[in-house]
Amino acid sequence: MREQLTRKDVEKIEQEIEHRKLVVRKEAIEAVKEARAQGDLSENFEYYAAKKHKNQNESRIRYLERMLKTASIVSDASRSDEVGMDDIVEVLFEEDNEVEKYKLVTSIRGNSMENRISIESPIGKALRGHRVGDRVEVKVNDDYSYYLVIKSIDKTGSEDEEIRGF
Incomplete structure (x- = not known):
């Protein structure tokens, strides 16, 4: 891979x-x-x-x-009003009416326990490139998907996150 x-x-x-x-x-x-x-x-x-x-x-x-x-x-550049690499995104899960914050990172820095999600994950793929207020579909597989609403985008930039082990 x-x-x-x-x-x-x-x-x-x-x-x-x-x-x-x-x-x-x-x-x-x-x-x-x-x-x-x-x-x-x-x-x-x-x-x-x-x-x-x-x-x-x-x-x-x-x-x-x-x-x-x-x-x-991959480029880590994104426009100021859209979700990109190293941005913290606050999303609303429509099914549960719950709000979560995630940081989009590459897979080698991903850590779901710390809410750092990979751009290759279903949520990461769905969020990347969208704006505040957008309703995005997270397609898990052919039979199941769900919707998120982007509440806010925090363009904090990259932290010094560790590269995952093997």
Whole structure:
């Protein structure tokens, strides 16, 4: 699957890769050497923990590099009166008559527990490009959809959100 990333996301991923290669990798190799020097490897928990940390770091580097190779770049620009990337949108769920706030982000920064929803999610796809007062249909699948009304758009800009793990 191709991730949709903004230029900021790409920069953040490149910084993490560089940090992991230059700092974390060096520390992990040193920890493995120190644990190996403690003697019998068959009962050496520190050695196995150090190896696991080193392997996790290498896996994360490969994951991020693969993500960059296959990603498509999306614009985070939007007009001042429409829902765009990194905007906080207050919506009314018509069925429940409940109001919620969501921030539209790329999928690698999405976190539903913090109301950060991906532009690739059904709600994100429905909201993007619409204005205050618009009634939008959120199509979940062929058999089910529901409606939202956009109450407000807060153009706060990007925060320093973490890139999700794997």
